[in-house]
Amino acid sequence: MAKGNIGVTANNIFPVIKKFLYSDHEIFLRELISNAVDATQKLKTLASVGEVKGDLGDTRVRVILNKNKNTLTVQDHGIGMTAEEVDKYINQIAFSGAEEFLGKYKDKAEAIIGHFGLGFYSAFMVADKVEIFSLSYKDDAKAVHWSCSGDPEYTMEETIKAERGTDIVLHINSEFSQYLEDATIQGLLTKYCKFLPVEIAFGKKKEWKDGKEVELDEENIINDVQPAWTRKPADLTEDDYKRFYHQLYPSQFDEPLFHIHLNVDYPFHLTGILYFPRIKRNLDVHRNKIQLYCNQVFVTDEVENIVPEYLTLLHGVIDSPDIPLNVSRSYLQSDNNVKKISSHITKKVADKLAELYKNDKEDFCKKWDDIKLFIQFGMLSDEKFYERAIGFALLKNLEGQYFTLEEYKNKVKDAQTDKDGNLVLLYAQNADASYAYIERAKQKGYDVLLMDGELDVHAMSQFEQKNEKLRFVRVDSDTIENLIRKEDAAKDTYSDEQKEGLRKALEACLPENERLRFYVNCEAAAEDALPVFLTQNEFMRRMKEMSAHQQGMSFYGDMPDQYNIVINTAHPLVKDLAAKMTSEEVEEVVENKDGDKKEGEEAPKQTVKKTVWTLSGEDERLHQLLDIALLASGQLKGEALAKFVNRSVSMLG
Numbered sequence: 001m002a003k004g005n006i007g008v009t010a011n012n013i014f015p016v017i018k019k020f021l022y023s024d025h026e027i028f029l030r031e032l033i034s035n036a037v038d039a040t041q042k043l044k045t046l047a048s049v050g051e052v053k054g055d056l057g058d059t060r061v062r063v064i065l066n067k068n069k070n071t072l073t074v075q076d077h078g079i080g081m082t083a084e085e086v087d088k089y090i091n092q093i094a095f096s097g098a099e100e101f102l103g104k105y106k107d108k109a110e111a112i113i114g115h116f117g118l119g120f121y122s123a124f125m126v127a128d129k130v131e132i133f134s135l136s137y138k139d140d141a142k143a144v145h146w147s148c149s150g151d152p153e154y155t156m157e158e159t160i161k162a163e164r165g166t167d168i169v170l171h172i173n174s175e176f177s178q179y180l181e182d183a184t185i186q187g188l189l190t191k192y193c194k195f196l197p198v199e200i201a202f203g204k205k206k207e208w209k210d211g212k213e214v215e216l217d218e219e220n221i222i223n224d225v226q227p228a229w230t231r232k233p234a235d236l237t238e239d240d241y242k243r244f245y246h247q248l249y250p251s252q253f254d255e256p257l258f259h260i261h262l263n264v265d266y267p268f269h270l271t272g273i274l275y276f277p278r279i280k281r282n283l284d285v286h287r288n289k290i291q292l293y294c295n296q297v298f299v300t301d302e303v304e305n306i307v308p309e310y311l312t313l314l315h316g317v318i319d320s321p322d323i324p325l326n327v328s329r330s331y332l333q334s335d336n337n338v339k340k341i342s343s344h345i346t347k348k349v350a351d352k353l354a355e356l357y358k359n360d361k362e363d364f365c366k367k368w369d370d371i372k373l374f375i376q377f378g379m380l381s382d383e384k385f386y387e388r389a390i391g392f393a394l395l396k397n398l399e400g401q402y403f404t405l406e407e408y409k410n411k412v413k414d415a416q417t418d419k420d421g422n423l424v425l426l427y428a429q430n431a432d433a434s435y436a437y438i439e440r441a442k443q444k445g446y447d448v449l450l451m452d453g454e455l456d457v458h459a460m461s462q463f464e465q466k467n468e469k470l471r472f473v474r475v476d477s478d479t480i481e482n483l484i485r486k487e488d489a490a491k492d493t494y495s496d497e498q499k500e501g502l503r504k505a506l507e508a509c510l511p512e513n514e515r516l517r518f519y520v521n522c523e524a525a526a527e528d529a530l531p532v533f534l535t536q537n538e539f540m541r542r543m544k545e546m547s548a549h550q551q552g553m554s555f556y557g558d559m560p561d562q563y564n565i566v567i568n569t570a571h572p573l574v575k576d577l578a579a580k581m582t583s584e585e586v587e588e589v590v591e592n593k594d595g596d597k598k599e600g601e602e603a604p605k606q607t608v609k610k611t612v613w614t615l616s617g618e619d620e621r622l623h624q625l626l627d628i629a630l631l632a633s634g635q636l637k638g639e640a641l642a643k644f645v646n647r648s649v650s651m652l653g
Ligand code: ADP
Pocket: 031, 035, 036, 039, 076, 078, 079, 080, 081, 089, 090, 093, 094, 097, 118, 119, 120, 121, 166
């Protein structure tokens, strides 16, 4: 028997590694199985060039639990190792690699450990003792048994082993007994090994029979050795892509809308399939579903530093050996390969969308509502993507027709350009709530867009920034005559004092609500508009809506909702009310601004005469007109609504 000290200088680095790798110790299984798969692949390569002759026999990798002996074994029938190779690869290289790793990443190991394996060495994170039984494929090779109990000392001796390949036996530490549970191991295999290229067997297949689970004779293969992304697109049907989607996300019932098969050889290697999910709202639910693989070994599902943020909304797989996994996450973004990969994916995604739009507009329009949020997010966060997407980003009007911005501008420009040359695009967020306003717009021959998406307000602002003289206004944000002004505002014949009187009378009727603020104005709108109606300032409303999604804008979010109440002085009912107003002359003492103000004395006063108009005996009718306006805008609630109902009934009596 040979004894020796493994090639580490630190006397005992096992406690160190156990301590700070605590959170991610589960990766040991991935590392050992990766080695087993590599050894099997190497054997196959040697066979293909004639260096290994004859039938390779069973090449499955097996994971075997022995609860009596507290061991977990990873078994392969790959190339195996001779005693010299164990000495070289395990005693010297593996351990020195581990030591180097520790030295380098001591401080930031937490952040990267899940991605950079410690290889064989990681077995010691969960095992007190690790044994290797190996028989090399080489002619006349002798089997070797190596054993190490977690200190720098190991033993190595010749042994008897019938089958070619390697068994790695882990004597699981009592603290980590979960790794002796079938369910834990099954879970880890599903997470990390689902798509490895060599069959991995774990226990036997099970079936439900007469309400009981029974074991079948067949081995339980946990992986698909040829997942869709490793195959040629030409060999795959639509159904294959869908099946693979459900293989990736077994608990996802929705079908993806379409997919992109990625395949790059130069200047970096990358394969993968990205899927577009239906995204109606709630962006966060869809984030971080993309799985990152390295040669079919699962690495992570946190790809936010590898692809732009909006692309993390896509689902699917990216497999690339060229994404450096042994660096910290923040470093990734500045890595050149990662930058190239990111812009390649961005371009591919945009190209695919452009192609879908070009080839089948009708189908693209049907899918638009489900991909709109994704595309808007992309346009808002990536200038390059905006430029590409502007050709297929769509606007939808209330008739359910879809247009690109250019198409829509052409459609409405004759009717909806105002006297100053601004092209005004009208929109509604809720067609029911804005019904009356929409009708008035239609009467004028205008078109109204539907903008009810989560990012629509942001998207509109972006369009406005990029297009001079283009404005989006919600159809109820002012009178339609004011929204698209064709000539100077109509004048009425009321005096300022009279309007002041009307305003005061109406203000006296306003409901009290600290979340609402009303500003009352007199304005000659159209005769057939409502006598009193509400409008809401476009800018303020948008700011409030944007603040719902953005940090640092809570100032707007905290403000009460503001509405303008317009008294339509052109309406016959208002004219009638005004005709019933009475006026009187009053004297008022006011500050005399022209007078000399002396130090320490009160400002000089003067008495002025003023006409004050009041509306007496007609308060109820005015109150009723106000309530109708509030009701039409969905703002009449609670006590005010009950009073309105009662008043209406009594007025009819
Ligand atoms: P890495 O796999 O990154 O090279 P490891 O520490 O995991 O590092 O393994 C060191 C070396 O030991 C491997 O490169 C390989 O040559 C050898 N090795 C490990 N496991 C096996 C195995 N199951 N069969 C054959 N060789 C193995």
